Amino acid sequence: MSLRTYVFRRSLYSIPLVFFVILFNFILIHSAPGDPVIYLYGHLDVSGEQMEIIREQMGLRDPLYRQFLTYLSRILTGDLGYSFYFRQPVIELFAQGLPATLMLMFASILPATVIGVILGVIAAKHARSRADYLISTLAIYGYSFPVFWGGMVSILIFSVWLGWFPAMGMTTLTAAQAKTGVDYYVDVLRHLFLPAIVLGMWYLASYVRFTRASMLEVLEKDYIITARSKGLEDNQILFKHALRNALLPVLTVVGLNLGMVFTGAVITETVFAWPGIGSLLQAGIVSRDYTLLMGGFLITSICVVFANLVTDCMYAILDPRITYK
Amino acid sequence: MISSQTRESFARWTSFWREYSKHRGAVIGLGVITAMITVSALAPYVAPFDPEEITVDRWLPPSSHHLMGTDNMGRDVLSRTIWGGRISLFIGFVAATIAILVGVLIGAMAGYFGGKLDDLLMRLTDGFMVIPTFFLVLLIVSMFGSTTFNIMIVLGLTSWPETARVARAEFLSLSKMEFIDAARVLGAGDLRIMFFHILPNAFPPILVALSMRVAGAILNEAALSFLGLGDINVITWGQMLHGAIRYMALGWWMAVFPGLCIFFTVLAFNIIGDGLTDALNPRLRHR
Numbered sequence: 001m002s003l004r005t006y007v008f009r010r011s012l013y014s015i016p017l018v019f020f021v022i023l024f025n026f027i028l029i030h031s032a033p034g035d036p037v038i039y040l041y042g043h044l045d046v047s048g049e050q051m052e053i054i055r056e057q058m059g060l061r062d063p064l065y066r067q068f069l070t071y072l073s074r075i076l077t078g079d080l081g082y083s084f085y086f087r088q089p090v091i092e093l094f095a096q097g098l099p100a101t102l103m104l105m106f107a108s109i110l111p112a113t114v115i116g117v118i119l120g121v122i123a124a125k126h127a128r129s130r131a132d133y134l135i136s137t138l139a140i141y142g143y144s145f146p147v148f149w150g151g152m153v154s155i156l157i158f159s160v161w162l163g164w165f166p167a168m169g170m171t172t173l174t175a176a177q178a179k180t181g182v183d184y185y186v187d188v189l190r191h192l193f194l195p196a197i198v199l200g201m202w203y204l205a206s207y208v209r210f211t212r213a214s215m216l217e218v219l220e221k222d223y224i225i226t227a228r229s230k231g232l233e234d235n236q237i238l239f240k241h242a243l244r245n246a247l248l249p250v251l252t253v254v255g256l257n258l259g260m261v262f263t264g265a266v267i268t269e270t271v272f273a274w275p276g277i278g279s280l281l282q283a284g285i286v287s288r289d290y291t292l293l294m295g296g297f298l299i300t301s302i303c304v305v306f307a308n309l310v311t312d313c314m315y316a317i318l319d320p321r322i323t324y325k
Numbered sequence: 326m327i328s329s330q331t332r333e334s335f336a337r338w339t340s341f342w343r344e345y346s347k348h349r350g351a352v353i354g355l356g357v358i359t360a361m362i363t364v365s366a367l368a369p370y371v372a373p374f375d376p377e378e379i380t381v382d383r384w385l386p387p388s389s390h391h392l393m394g395t396d397n398m399g400r401d402v403l404s405r406t407i408w409g410g411r412i413s414l415f416i417g418f419v420a421a422t423i424a425i426l427v428g429v430l431i432g433a434m435a436g437y438f439g440g441k442l443d444d445l446l447m448r449l450t451d452g453f454m455v456i457p458t459f460f461l462v463l464l465i466v467s468m469f470g471s472t473t474f475n476i477m478i479v480l481g482l483t484s485w486p487e488t489a490r491v492a493r494a495e496f497l498s499l500s501k502m503e504f505i506d507a508a509r510v511l512g513a514g515d516l517r518i519m520f521f522h523i524l525p526n527a528f529p530p531i532l533v534a535l536s537m538r539v540a541g542a543i544l545n546e547a548a549l550s551f552l553g554l555g556d557i558n559v560i561t562w563g564q565m566l567h568g569a570i571r572y573m574a575l576g577w578w579m580a581v582f583p584g585l586c587i588f589f590t591v592l593a594f595n596i597i598g599d600g601l602t603d604a605l606n607p608r609l610r611h612r
Binding site: 020028031032033140141143144145146147148149152153155156160256259260262263266267270271282285286288290293294296297300301304305308 | 457459463465540554570584587588592
């Protein structure tokens with residue numbers, strides 16, 4: 001089977017997964033305690049009779065499969081419902097928050113992945129050396145701190161005490177200090193610095209640990225020993241034989257993290273009041289806006305399915321051992 | 326027969342401990358956790374003040390009287406940290422235990438019986454792995470209520486897949502060993518073989534998973550509390566941090582000490598996990 005057919009088939013395989021995700025979301029919505037009608041209109045003076053009419057109109061009296069089909073068709077047309085807290089369609093809210101979240105994620109995950117993999121390879125190459133000890137120790141420290149606490153402490157030190165960076169938001173809001181042109185971008189970068197570093201640290205640490213473990217495992221393999229006995233140079237073995245195979249599991253984790261990018265954002269954005277999807281979801285939690293949260297969960301799940309698809313296709317391209325069956 | 330088997334497993338454990346104790350950090354980590362558990366267990370005796378007692382001494386910085394200062398309601402931060410450790414560790418252990426029980430059960434069945442059941446269970450595990458777990462947890466907790474009970478159950482039931490994989494690999498390879506054939510010839514049933522012959526030998530990797538899961542559960546509980554989804558009726562380190570964020574500039578000690586406790590506890594559990602992993606595969610030593 002050619003690569004193209006594999007990619008095509010693998011894409012088809014995602015369709016039932018997306019269907020499953022939507023079904024799962026539907027079940028979650030229906031298992032939520034409480035009556036949606038009372039939730040929506042309970043504070044108003046509505047008689048029981050009127051409530052029945054509302055139930056009828058909302059389709060809550062329909063059989064479950066009908067309700068599911070309605071739900072499915074709404075999702076497929078991009079209608080994720082209406083946020084009662086923000087008084088706006090959920091999909092619009094997500095579109096508004098997306099640029100800020102992508103900026104933060106790009107600024108933290110990308111450097112963290114590159115540096116993390118490099119440090120992991122160095123540590124594995126010189127296993128048990130002083131450099132390895134240093135890198136591994138820093139990595140396990142970075143892997144063990146709660147991200148939001150790191151954010152709080154960095155705000156305390158760098159904003160409150162030293163005053164080097166702004167503590168929250170994405171731009172300076174007061175009109176007198178509002179920036180334009182180049183200054184505006186500098187302003188945004190200054191706001192971006194702390195959240196990107198704090199979030200990036202965690203990703204960095206986990207990629208170091210992952211790459212190192214994966215490398216050490218590959219370096220024990222028979223084909224590496226074969227390569228060594230052929231008299232190949234260390235660097236050639238490391239980069240041509242080992243790294244390519246060791247990076248495959250790392251790729252999976254990177255893909256999964258990219259898919260769950262909004263989950264990663266919730267905490268950091270909350271700490272730094274970064275106006276992205278994470279802050280949006282946090283507002284949804286505080287106000288118990290389930291439509292908003294469900295929408296977020298659905299979008300995230302679909303992103304993960306998609307990220308998995310991309311990862312699998314990358315695997316097929318990168319890993320010579322995979323036969324497409 | 327029995328006694329020789331017991332002696333053999335005892336020998337395995339002592340050699341395992343010998344490998345483990347080579348990892349200095351892991352031994353220190355074990356010490357830290359032991360100390361944490363002891364202090365938490367003795368909270369009513371070692372905490373200098375009543376953790377809930379509201380006084381007029383607000384915002385006192387750390388001093389000899391209040392080693393970690395007092396918070397925005399004049400409560401002693403040290404006493405709250407000690408009592409908070411109780412619940413935080415408890416949630417961590419219960420959630421991790423649930424995850425391990427589910428994971429081992431599923432992994433054991435998949436690895437031991439193999440075939441169609443294996444396919445089915447592993448597909449389920451793969452499916453669960455791609456669910457955005459933390460998101461699911463905060464959805465469920467916000468829908469069904471932020472009680473300690475709910476948080477423990479949900480954290481446990483969403484973090485078993487990795488353990489299931491580890492357990493499956495162990496049960497798969499161990500079930501092909503000769504001593505299992507021997508047990509079967511002697512007439513032992515499947516359940517007996519799984520739990521009395523394979524499980525004890527699969528214990529070390531399960532311990533690694535347990536250690537890592539406790540760390541993960543403590544971090545997740547703290548993150549939930551921070552987002553306002555913690556149980557407001559109990560003191561946990563996460564709850565203390567949640568209360569501290571608004572007062573960072575007024576009393577750094579409110580945020581720093583509970584945070585350090587989470588950090589060192591999670592660090593200790595992670596290092597223990599690394600130490601156990603090293604002791605299992607001496608060739609892939611972490612250092």
